[in-house]
Amino acid sequence: MSLSLIQGRRGLLVGGMLFAAGLVLPYVVYPVFAINLVCFALAAVSFDLLLGFTGLLSFGQAMFWGGAGYVATILIKGGTGSFVVAVLGAVAYALVLALAVGFVAVRRSGIYFAMITLAIAEIQYFLAFQLADLTGGENGIQIVSRGTLFGLSLEDDKVYYYLVLVVAVLSVAFAVRVVSSPFGAVLAAMRENEVRARSVGYRTESFRLAAFVMSGALAGLAGSLFAIGNRLAGLDGVDWHTSGAIVMMTILGGIGTIFGPIVGAALFESLDYFVSKTPIGDKTNIVMGTVFAIVILVARRGIVGEILHRFFAPRKRLVEDEDQPDRLIVDPEPSV
């Protein structure tokens, strides 16, 4: 738990730095790529809200991301062309879906939870594939316009980028607020010791469900912004590889650090995007997989987590782990 990163002056500093980077981003990289990057960063934050603070690893985040993307594009294409309606509709869809899926999935935790969310996400994938009249099947949905926001045209990539940035900043602020609230404290307590949390009267399943729904809604928000930004929705969005990518971004950046996943998403997307343009572009997955494996093996705190740990840890002390008396470790491993 690295709440120290996201709270107080340090939180403001790190958040401010990321925000400043976000402000200049579309002038440094191609604006549409910048849009994609911020959307994935938000998706990673949504995932961290779940994994970092409840210990639940969802391997089905793409169902909210991609599902909301479909809803958003369908609403723009067939509806009023209003950006707000499309995004709200998409988030509502993700929220209801998360509620239904969560109702089933939070009955189990750990590895089971990962496998169950993965499997349920596949249901939506196959539905999207076969309900071609609604989703365009394997061809996807293309829209000609991003819609309008209270009369403002969003077709300019930079205008749309800054809109996405504002939404993302507000969402991240919301996430920070959630994890620093009493609700977040209960989540943390549950993650550390579920039995104890239960014994003091918390209905742990309800708390987990609430976290899952929040995470799903945020992922849906990110996915709808992504789909509208790219003016398309397709099977790539609901594919399990997208869920895997979101997991990788978060762990790359640092579980439970909120800001870490933003850095992780930026790194992942940049690596992915720019490696794919180089002569070793056909080896992208080898590069990504290897980097990810190394992080898991030697740097489980993630990039931001490791930096924090190395340079900002309050005071290094040797902690004797009660369960493993034969091992002396510096700080407990971040338990997932």
Added chain:
Amino acid sequence: MKGSLLRQVAGRRGILEWFDEFEIHFSVTHEGERVKLFRLSTAGAVIVAVLSSLGAPQGGNAQSGPIHIAVITDMSGIYSAIAGRGAVEATKMAVEDFGGSVLGRQIVVDAIDHRNNGPEAATKAREAFDNGAELAMDETNSAVALAVDAVAKEKHKLEIVTGGATSALTGASCSKYTYHYAYDTYALAASTGRNIARQPNGKTWYGIVPNYAFGTQMLADFTAAIKPEGASFIHADMVPVANADFSSYLLAAKNSGAQVLGVLNAGADTVNTMKQAKQFGLDKSMKIAVGLLFLSDVDALPDVFAGSRITTSWYWNEDAAARAWADRFTKRLGGGLRPTSIQAADYSATWQWLQAVKAVGSVDADKVVAYLDGRQFNDFYAHAAEWRARDHRVTHEMYVVDVLPKEQIKEPHAWFKIVQVMPPSRAFRPESQSVCVKTW
């Protein structure tokens, strides 16, 4: 001026390349400012440069710099053998044969890997158009082709699809800025279907059809194609997505007494179907029509596809001109592989586009479209061809071929035997049936 400032402040080659990748554009030319920046740290210089470029147009080299052709293709995935590197090289060959420049501007071919991902293809296409690409090519993968179609429409740049199969490109999604060049699902179905249905033992069909958009479209097109010849599907199984076990459908097909087995799926599904069909001995009792198949598929699995009948838009050994080009292509790529129809189409389309640009004296898509619409041409790839103005379908001859077994081929990769040449009027959807709503 792209990157020129950094060349001074960063200096190191590795960093430079890295920044080039990030597509930084500078409009800083002021000598005094340049000296001033020199004194700043690298990081500071980047920030100042970035801020000073606020408001500078991205890719402001539309009128003078090189003309880019973006070959948006699958460089490593399942379509990389059909198009991939070969598609890029074929396009480069066309550019080199044309002289390497047009309207006094150099022509640059950019290979863009779409990795079979719609949003990625759209983003990269957008970036390419913004950075001087005047033509997007290939797009092997229907979802990618449709995604780029939308971008081309938005940017008013030209897209010539040689790889994507969906006839929606000239149907519901037709656009002024998209031509569909090589083949489509309708042409495949019309040619193969009509050819087989004409024969006395080609009247009753059994379909194995994937239950998604491609499959239902294929079935509809095949059904329409064989009907005039008095043939029909006695049954079609709508096989679920990602199904790997076709034995129940194949068994039913065998018991149905149908004369023709229509394998209307694609990719790995087709391989699974064909493998299991051979286990049931169906290849001996029925004629097998495969909806979508390329030379490279047969290269990979010759025994699996031997004996099936398909349609291709071009075959490297179809005549002397095709063969001459194929020899050059094979020599250029090395490894002995022969070009697929899509790779040949990439060359042909690039050449035709360059001719048009030269003729109108502009790369402007509207002017090029005005020139191309209705124009007829012939080259080593496209015979009796026309840029159809009605829906931007490029029509030409199609070839119904049999896939020969290993023992019967006369030289490596000579898998096909042409059994019928389909004239364009019969191969492609007639204008009268077009569902394209022409808005231009």
Added chain:
Amino acid sequence: MIDASPFMLAQASFGWDYILTQLFNGLVRGGFYALLALGLSIIFGMLRIVNFAHGTMYMLGAFVAYYGAQLIHLPFFAALIVAPVAVGAFGLLVETTLLRRLYDVDPLYNLLLTFALVLVIEDLMRLLAGPLGSPYETPAVLSGATNLGFTLYPTYQLFVIVVCIAVCAIVYLIIERTALGARIRAATEKPELTRAFGINTRRLISGVFAFGVALAAFAGVLNAPSTNVSPTMGDAIIINTFAIVVIGGMGSILGSIVTGFALGIIATIGAVYYPPISNTLIFIVMVLVILFRPAGLFGTAERTT
């Protein structure tokens, strides 16, 4: 677009022989599910990790058979032995060099590590063998069809059914009836207690992992003549297998076998009556099982991870 429904309804009346044939098809599909779920379950029972790379090992098995045939004319029946041994050895390497480092931390990290392995191995295989399929023929002695009285059925598919049932039975007997099996069972069902007895040696863990992935490789070879041998062939089947072990109860040997065969039959018959449901049926069953029996059909109690 055409309405596909008339085609689906055309099958509305089925004779008993047709259903019986579909039952055989279900057994073929279920046999592969059972082999994969069995391996996954044994590994989970012993190591407490979910091997995301199980489908990848299945794919590697098929490729060992393919390269064996290409390079040294390795016959199919030899490949059935060689490929599991080779992939098992590879599994041993993975366990000792990678997975072992993560036994002391949350098991989810090993899930993620095996996920990374999927990305790397699949891409390496794609570079090596190409993204398209590689040819693998049905062995001559098993090609053709056999008359079952009610239908002509491919001989090879019959062979698959027999072999799958036999292998599952043998593995079950080893685990239930031998001393080695008793240790594995003990470690699976009461891991803490077994560890306390000092039985749970590293060698047993490594051996079980190697054996589990060898089963996956065996399934890969067995399916090579019927399916497209390609680097992504394990992708679809692994998620189905995950669902099956959740339904059966993670770590339950009998549960994996029975659920594997049962779901194979259910999914096949379900596809006959209502094809669109075919892909999702297994997942829907999984949801129902979680709702009414969270520990799985054969699972004994909720095990926290």
